[in-house]
Amino acid sequence: MSKLFQNYKRADIEFVQAEGNNLIDTDGKKYLDFSSGIGVTNLGFHPQVNAALMKQAEKMWHQPNLYQNSLQEEVATKLAGDKDYLAFFCNSGAEANEAAIKIARKASGKQEIITFINSFHGRTFGSMSATGQDKIKEGFGDVVPHFKYATFNDLDSVKSLVTTDTAAIMLELVQGESGVKPADATFITELATYCKDNGIFLIVDEVQTGMGRTGKLFAFEHYGIEPDIFTLAKGLANGVPCGAMLAKSELGHAFSYGSHGSTFGGNKLAMAAASATLDVMIEPDFFGSVAKHAQSLVSQLQSALSNNQKVTEIRALGYMIGIETSEDLGQLVAEARDKGLVVLTAGTNVIRLLPPITLTETEISRGVEILKSVFE
Numbered sequence: 490m491s492k493l494f495q496n497y498k499r500a501d502i503e504f505v506q507a508e509g510n511n512l513i514d515t516d517g518k519k520y521l522d523f524s525s526g527i528g529v530t531n532l533g534f535h536p537q538v539n540a541a542l543m544k545q546a547e548k549m550w551h552q553p554n555l556y557q558n559s560l561q562e563e564v565a566t567k568l569a570g571d572k573d574y575l576a577f578f579c580n581s582g583a584e585a586n587e588a589a590i591k592i593a594r595k596a597s598g599k600q601e602i603i604t605f606i607n608s609f610h611g612r613t614f615g616s617m618s619a620t621g622q623d624k625i626k627e628g629f630g631d632v633v634p635h636f637k638y639a640t641f642n643d644l645d646s647v648k649s650l651v652t653t654d655t656a657a658i659m660l661e662l663v664q665g666e667s668g669v670k671p672a673d674a675t676f677i678t679e680l681a682t683y684c685k686d687n688g689i690f691l692i693v694d695e696v697q698t699g700m701g702r703t704g705k706l707f708a709f710e711h712y713g714i715e716p717d718i719f720t721l722a723k724g725l726a727n728g729v730p731c732g733a734m735l736a737k738s739e740l741g742h743a744f745s746y747g748s749h750g751s752t753f754g755g756n757k758l759a760m761a762a763a764s765a766t767l768d769v770m771i772e773p774d775f776f777g778s779v780a781k782h783a784q785s786l787v788s789q790l791q792s793a794l795s796n797n798q799k800v801t802e803i804r805a806l807g808y809m810i811g812i813e814t815s816e817d818l819g820q821l822v823a824e825a826r827d828k829g830l831v832v833l834t835a836g837t838n839v840i841r842l843l844p845p846i847t848l849t850e851t852e853i854s855r856g857v858e859i860l861k862s863v864f865e
């Protein structure tokens with residue numbers, strides 16, 4: 490009998506090796522991975538990241554944040570690009586969002602944060618309280634106060650919740666866990682302007698949408714905005730636990746000496762992997778080809794599935810793809826896996842695809858073929 494808490498529903502299968510964009514199970518069966526470990530191994534099992542990890546593992550794994558860390562400086566510089574952001578490193582998306590909530594409150598001197606119905610921001614008390622889904626909070630007692638939940642894509646509903654104590658508005662640009670729902674472009678540009686005009690911080694949770702997932706390094710680039718604060722995790726170190734909170738440098742005073750910290754945050758192995766991941770992604774032609782292939786996957790899915798009675802809608806931003814269906818999700822996932830394709834679900838009625846952003850055309854065609862036969 491398992492000695493683990495039964496808080497996950499696990500399929501009766503174990504993957505023991507990765508090769509490029511494929512996974513291999515204990516029986517040696519090979520699967521095309523359209524899940525990236527829930528949006529984490531965005532580059533697949535990548536030789537450049539592997540080499541960086543091996544090299545760092547030979548030198549040193551960990552040093553506390555009591556000393557200079559040139560790898561952290563390197564990753565922060567690559568993440569900020571030509572923008573004026575400072576970075577704090579941690580180990581997960583929930584921790585990154587905790588840091589975002591804390592800096593927003595401290596820098597503004599205000600308490601309230603508006604998030605959105607059906608959002609997902611994590612499982613710690615702060616990030617769970619930010620999450621706009623009751624089922625995530627059930628049984629855990631009082632949540633952190635001063636969170637309010639607006640309707641996604643509805644600026645009036647946001648405005649109706651704003652008070653003189655509103656510190657920030659926090660959102661995912663594509664609601665991932667609740668069903669792959671992209672934000673409307675006008676909603677986001679108007680929201681960003683509203684935040685600026687009213688001295689409210691805009692926090693973008695890029696934990697799932699970031700690190701190339703949507704065809705750009707960060708999803709906010711699609712919307713032509715620059716958040717005051719944004720968070721990363723999942724794909725940041727392509728599979729090594731790592732999170733980050735970035736905020737405009739004028740908020741730096743709020744995270745002064747002693748205000749916040751993490752033992753493992755910015756760990757050398759994680760930073761070496763993150764730095765190598767970013768090196769791949771910031772190559773000049775990289776995202777041009779990612780966006781082209783993602784578009785090819787989405788249009789092949791549209792032509793294979795849009796006439797299928799069981800598919801109600803296909804939604805996508807880059808390689809973040811949701812296939813809404815009336816069918817039993819568990820059965821569809823199991824059938825896809827039997828046929829050699831690993832997919833995810835989201836919400837109650839969506840098959841979610843978060844493939845490595847390095848898919849080849851051959852892999853795209855094979856994945857689409859399997860999904861077509863599963864839905865038929």
Ligand SMILES: Cc1ncc(COP(=O)(O)O)c(C=O)c1O
Pocket residue numbers: 580581582583584586609610611612661665666694695696697698722723
């Ligand atoms: C948008 C978003 N924020 C935060 C999280 C929490 O990240 P983690 O599980 O690394 O704490 C997730 C995880 O799915 C997520 O999708």
